[in-house]
Amino acid sequence: MPELPEVETVRRGLTRLVGHAQITSVDVYYEKMVSPEANQFKKMLAGKTIERIDRRGKYLLFRFNDDLTMVSHLRMEGKYDVQPAGNPITKHTHVVFHLADDRDLRYTDTRKFGRMHLLKTGEEAELVAGLKKMGPEPTAETLSVAYMKTIFGKSKKAIKPFLLDQSNIAGLGNIYVDETLWLSRIHPEQPANTIPEFQIRQLRANIIAEIKRAIDGHGTTVHSFSTAYGEAGEFQNHLMVYGRKGEPCFRCGTPIEKTKVAQRGTHFCPDCQALRKNPGETMVLGLTGGIATGKSAVSDLFKAYQIPVIDADKIARKVVAPGTTGLKQIQSTFGWQMIQPDGSLDRHALGTLVFSQPEALAQLNGITGPLIKKAVKRQLQGYRRRKVPLVIYDAPTLFEAHQAAVVNEIMVVTVPEQVQLERLMARDQLPKKEALDRISAQLSLAEKVKRADVVIDNRHSVDKTKAQVVRWLNEAGFGSLMTDKAK
Template sequence: MPELPEVETVRRTLMELVAGKRIASVTVKLPRIIQRPAEPMAFADALAGRTIHTVERRGKFLRIILDGMVLVSHLRMEGRYGVFPAAEPVEPHTHVLFHFDDGMDLRYKDVRQFGTMHLFLPGEEFQLPPLNKLGIEPLDDEAFTLKAFRERLQKRTTKLKPLLLNQEHIVGLGNIYVDEALFQARIHPERAPESLSANEWKRLHASIRATLSRAVDAGGSSIKSYVNGQGEMGMFQHQLLVYGRKNEPCPACGRPIHKFVVGGRGTHICTKCQRVKVKKDLKD
């Protein structure tokens, strides 16, 4: 599933490709992609004649801002956008086509068919699902302070990794970047939040910010099928330290990377660098 760096990269490329374009009509080939309004025809009619002004992001969701409407789109497992000449043949698994008045299309392709689209009046999208219960943005300097981060998680009884994956606490983090951030902070994913010392909270906060920032700079990670809005792969997979590197040597100590399951998710750690049992900082 595309995580924050991949969705941010798609947002940036879509800004270059579609900002300022006017939608002449919309074709919906797979109705269940459209979650709001209930009728796909109403979705298409509401967008016809509107111009895309900008593309923003909230967690793993894209917010396509038009005159008088906001389209909220989630790519889920394998959804992708691309811009093509309208005369070009439509690829299989293309489910929604936005036809612009300049002869180009914005096309949404989704082999797994899990993606969603919701249409709202401006401002309404933050009051209703799927955006109304999202947590804080980890790349927002004002929202993602060390204090706010710690207050969100430290009193929870769930293991640390499932907490970081929960979009109601911190948005945008998925399996790849949680594993990477926990490794860089030298924290075991099964630790209880209350067991972390003040220094560990500081390290984890910094590692989340640093990992996501580097991934955004690299255009995200193309582990499976991810490409940006221009069909280009991300390059951060070449910088991953533990994720997907089972049995390879830890870059810090050389011990083989171990893979196991935490909260139903495949998890990569170094058993030496990320110990389960640590002494709590008495000064915390």
């Protein structure tokens, strides 16, 4: 079934092709498809000019002169195309609009589910049942946070069928719901009224961006969809979770699962999108970057607003302090050479080893990762209990150490590669070769940026970086945290 972006693509195509065309006569080959009855339908349209084509949800609204509107729904397989008059029609051609310029606007539909209603302009919302109860369009102007908070708060329904219900939000279909729930890290069966405000905001932003991106990419090509120009949609190349059963999650690496929710095939990441009994109101922002990209400067900006920052490096040191199981495991894996005479970890020796050997780094992460995760979880529980609205998890190896699923959103601080190299050489007094080794021991910056929800470009001044952080805080709904707390 065409989804909203596909229908919008059809609308734009038709506007270009028949935007101001005049209809001379109409042939109806399948009478059940039109209303009023076929003869009346033909008579009303003869001589009319298409003035505009609008869309509401998945309905096309052809606006004619004399206050006449034709409401058209493509249902499963409906298609419009424009051909020179006289071309033979097919057995699936059900309605032909003959145009004054020797062209035909033809409607074909292999399943005959599509419908066309002619009515007085302005009465469509009253007379067409699907339009009557339709929720707002998923755009920044029409879909507000306040509206979403209200409708979410009233429903215990699982979020997936809740979003598919066109009376809540117009035009969301199966693919876009799976995609936006993955982007927002919400389990498809999470009850709507348990979703905290920060996630409603994320979901809203993701829905709006995703639909816009899909429209810009001419919609998906799933099923039999093609645009009024016969172009294939490009959007399916960008799908993050839909149709990726068994493949690793782009964010955390866990295999994507496919299940059924409300009878619909549903894709999700069991790690990023855990079903939560009590999600709590605390949003956790993961903050990461590459070496010397300036992540700590961004971390300091949050601290200046007295937003709590969990420092993964500090925790990483704690879990390998003398006497811990972490340190014992390091000793048994990498040898006594990693332990100093006073019983503490020889960081320099371990650092040299793991920066030159990716397998060693993976082994080290395998030891410290679960310990860090546990310690972070404990700290987060404390913040959630105290209903702290926003906590930053500052973690240089958020992705490498498989911690991406711990957070609600990921911010990556980046600079161009050349700037990164220069800053690292200057900061740590390293020769070029060694600096490059350190950079390549981590996941590439480009890859981190690809997995980010928000990217902070830190190549310019501190002020420019700060402006980006402030913008994010405002957009994510944390603007009030900055009042009177700036240094």
